[in-house]
Amino acid sequence: MNQESFSQIFINACLVNNFVLAYFLGICPFLGVSGKIDTAGKMGGAVTFVMLISSMCAYGIHAFLEAIDAPFLQLISYIVVIASTVQLVEMFVKKMSPALFQALGIFLPLITTNCAILGLALFQTNKGYDFFQSVTYAFGAGTGFTLALLLMAGLREQLDFAEVPKVIRGTVLTLVAAGILSLAFMGFSGLGSN
């Protein structure tokens, strides 16, 4: 059993071991959907939501697979369940807020193939978190993801109006800013250790 407290799990997942900036998970949406603050916030919200749901599902599946002693089905069942969850969320969003659906565009379905979600499920299993720890972990990871996305979007909105040499514009500049952001997040190291 894992002894970490909720606040420790949250701080570690959100700041110290930020999924994007320290674990390199969810880089694709991080590079792809961080152009505008509004979309970034919505994407972050969507990812956090999916993370919470899939974390709960993963906890259930893991318990079930333990019971029937079939660990080799872990990966395949995680991905199937996450894919269906996202599908449901997508349908829900489409119905409830067409505007939001429009804004997230192709990215909602892509959350399925976002390694941050799957990574979360795998990590929580590896770390042996119980149900509430898992949910805290998911919430922390989602918040951290949203935070990274929002910070990046703020910087990029500003950089849209900078005299950046053409060869650097776009992905290169985003990666450099991400690198510096990742350095800045190193300041949080050790925060979650007491």
Place this chain on the structure above:
Amino acid sequence: MLKQTLHISTSPHLVKGSSVEVIMRNVVWAMLPTAAFSVYAFGWNAALVLITSTLSCVLTEHVLCRLSGKRSTVSDWSAIITGLLLGLTLPPIFPLWMTFLGGVIAISVGKFLFGGLGYNVFNPALVGRAVLQGAFPVAITTWYDGFAADRFSSINSSLLAAPFMKPVVDGVSGATPLSAFKFDGVITDTADLAFGFVSGSAGETSAILILLGGIYLVTRNFMNWRIPVSILLTVFVLSGIFYWIDPSKYPSPLFMLFSGGLMLGAVFMATDMVASPITKWGVVLYGAIIGTFIVVIRIWGGLPEGVMYAILLGNAISPHIDRLIRYRVYGTSLKSS
């Protein structure tokens, strides 16, 4: 007869008189006492580090401008500030090749890539230092006691490490007040901190001289006083609350104020207007956020000092602050703007 050729310019035809170059030059003047004290305290070592970092920044700026076919912008003095500040944040026996590399990174990655003067979203000097700290964490936490007897007669071997090679440190390395506190629970005397009789980065030791430089800039209206005041006040109040709760566990607010890079950071680095918010209330919030990060990192974090990280995070948050805190446009209601 009247002259026929008249200049045509657009209104307003008056300007206030200060210019970017004047501001930048004055910031350099304001930093000189701090730089001079660091040479006094750490000898030729600090002098070499400061000269190298400044030269490397200026050189990089010049070369990059030339390479990209632009007019060289070194004459606006901003590269000199970046260089001096970088040097001031490094340990006084930091290997010169690393110092040089730091300058190159500060200007090329921290400034040029983002579009040069005015467009950098992070403080260039701190980008340089953050990369150095990430790359060479041992060298950048190898301190040196000030006022060594031989500081004007010999140069530390660490400084002269061959490029790309590990430095060999000679002599004892001193602990900074913050690492002494964090790792050994030792509190340094506040007067020593204020006057700079402690070990630390080249320019962070004398809080008083840094403050004087800041006061000069504020009176000449070259600096936004709200930023340092907001940072220092936040640090003081927050750490004061903890100290009041449990003085045996938490450091005193005065110790917090005068130790480490807080003064240098609050006065000269967080105030870099390029990477800070633009409105009066925006900078107050920015300062409060930086101050909070500093206290959190120092008290609960793994690292003894967090000023650099706090300011970089503050830089990253500034676009959001500018989005959130805007003035209400005249004649509009708050909601409609």
Place this chain on the structure above:
Amino acid sequence: MNKEITKATTLSSTDEFIKGLWKENPVFVQVLGMCPVLAVSNTAINALAMGLATAFVLIMSNSLVSLLRNFIPKEVRIASYILIIATFVTMIDYAIQAISVELHKNLGAFISLIVVNCLILSRAEAFASKNTLGKSIMDALGMGLGFTLGLVSLGLVREILGSGAVFGIPILPENFQEWVIMILPAGGFFTLAAWLLVFNLYKQKRNAL
């Protein structure tokens, strides 16, 4: 991001192979599947292992998808692809564990995360589901090797500067000062940025000619 790279398939098999290495390189040109690229490229050996594992999954899934392409109804194709990919990933995961526990530990969760590497899904969707077995294998080989090439290029730079070694063998003088940052996350971002910059400069130069 999921760029459709469906060309009129008049290319020969060799061309299918070559394009993945260079013109449509998944890392440098398409910028796909960046998470593993950044996460496991801190040493060349990790990068190589990850690249080969990905290539294996890519080849196997492309083959199977191509074989079954007429059997899978359109509506469930993505679901089927994911099932197929997950299967091969599980297989390679166990295979690596059986080879070396140490290596498996270094690659961490990223082996499992090959499942969500969009490179694989996008090849299945954009290529294998429309092409013959032979061509699909060539395409997968090219993309897989191109991906490995990209990973190893990053891994080499990061390992040389970060540890003074290549594939674990020290090549620089004893007292070389390692640049720890290269092994840290920030180093991954910076190195990828630098490689992309090199590519952009190269493209710019070629276009200028």
Place this chain on the structure above:
Amino acid sequence: MLTIKKHTFKHGVHPPENKEETNRLPIRQFSFAPLIILPVSQHIGKPSKVIVREGQEVIRGQKLAESDGFLSVPLHSPATGIIRKIANVPTLSGKMTTGIYLEPFPSSTQEILEGNPIDLETATPEEILLGIQQAGIVGLGGAAFPTHAKLKIPEGKHCDTLIINGIECEPYLTTDHRVMLEQPDDIFMGIKYLMKATGAKRTIIGIEANKKDAAEFLAGKLDGKDPVSVEVVPVKYPQGAEKMLITAILGKEVPSGGLPIDVNVVVVNVATTAEIGRLLPHGRGIQERVITITGPGVKKKGNYLIPIGTPLRYVLEEVGVEESISEVYMGGPMMGVAVGNLDISIVKGTSGIVVFNEKQVHKSAQVYPCIKCGACVDACPLSLNPSKLGILAKFESYDKMAEEYHLMDCFECGSCSFVCPSHIPLVQYFRLSKSIIRKRKSA
């Protein structure tokens, strides 16, 4: 009643005032130029329609051009003389317009022709407005907007306060200052006409603290029963802008995109008011105006009563200028327009002429990128974000400027450019952007 205020509007700037050299010099009459050139477009709105022929002899005060519609005013002859030519003439904006060349008779008496006097007691508001239009009066505060049009209260609105603008916040200019000291009776007469025309119940004369003498002088003339008061506000640019003045005096804000009447106020410049008070009882038309001629390049600085249409070149030769003059502005140095061609004429909207020589113009021309110092943000009286607007303008993001950053509210006061340490020509960017946006809208 004299009120001294401590508070004023938010932000704004303090340029050096430089008014001491002319503010004690009484208004002096200027002689006629050998040839007077009168453009027909001296106001905002439709140009006046010429009603004289070449070769025709005209009398001082006679109408030379008729108003052409509601937003238009007539043009009167400033002198008795002969029409030499009707041809295109250059104007300040660089565009050409129709102009009347008038050669004054040097020997004639230059008596003024009387028209239909408007009797304050009996005239209806409509008659007063018509009288103002027929007198050719436009805003002398600088905008040259036909005053009668402004005074016409739109349906459903009403005016309760009339503010007389005696602020004169532009550095160097002392026109309104001298008018207040020398033409108090005209001003009070004008106020009476204006109050009747607008239905306002009270009048406040707003004056900046650097003209206390004028404020005390005017307040001293009040008998305490008049619904008129004088308020002194702290010195700050651009207090003279009507929105700022309303905020400084009444604490109200004119809504974005709105007019003063939306907060039940009408603002009229003191010189305009004096002109109304002087001309309407006689039914005359406007023939001359007070202009401050000053600046380091001028030898005989002063406040002059100059006939409309006097060529600028003649004016400068009369007062004498230094060899090294470099820039000449019509208006003050903050909002005035630099003159490229000395062959233009004095028009009704000319409030001052400022001449700088090379030394003053030597404002280090180096433009740096915006360093986000925020000086402009804290200077803009409308609380816009000139820094952001400037960057957006550079990247031609006009829609964003208008929609998110209220560009169209900017009244081009120049405070932002004045303080900018990077010397970015912000106002110039904004003027250009506004015109592009307007063009796009109308297209």
Place this chain on the structure above:
Amino acid sequence: MTDSTTIAPSNSLKMLRAMAGIGVLCGLLIVLTYEGTLPRIELLRAQALEEAIFKVVPGITQMQAYTYKNNAFVPAEETDLDVVYAGYDSEGAFKGIAIVATGQGYADVIKIIYGYDPEKEQVVGFYVLESKETPGLGDKIEKDPTFLENFKGLDVTLNADKTALKNQVITVKKGTKTNAWEVDGISGATISSRAIGEILKQSTSEWVPLIYQNKTAFKSRGNE
């Protein structure tokens, strides 16, 4: 992941067939691989664990896992989680216990194993199982010889009534170690070396009194 367009019944049969087919195929492939690799993976894992245990309890050649149940140490079943490993030399004599412990380091969780000798009342060996500490800095906890020297004989003597440690393990600044229960830190990796001290402190105060009180349980392999 189906398109939301309505699907004709005959079509859905085809879909079902396809999915079922693929499912069976995939299941088969996975199970086959799993069964095929399992023995070797378990062997490798066991070897790795054994190696680690042999490293931290010097001189042993055999081991036995125990778990603490109902106030006594009993040989552990496969499913037991909290286990310690007793080590025996070639003659079967009990030499010490290997204990796994974890805690937060500088970068992430550090997992270590250490050996405890109840006779000497000392920690006698130490090995890092998992750590993401910074290479060249934090990873000195695995490599630095002077640091590892600490654990050749770290004092964990119990107090008089044998219920708790006399002195808790603590990391001190490099070069200032004066007592046998102190860990001499690593300069430049103070945080990581302190984390090790902290992990040891937690784990020893939990396990050492228990093991010491029950040390007879380990005397012979598997409580025979």
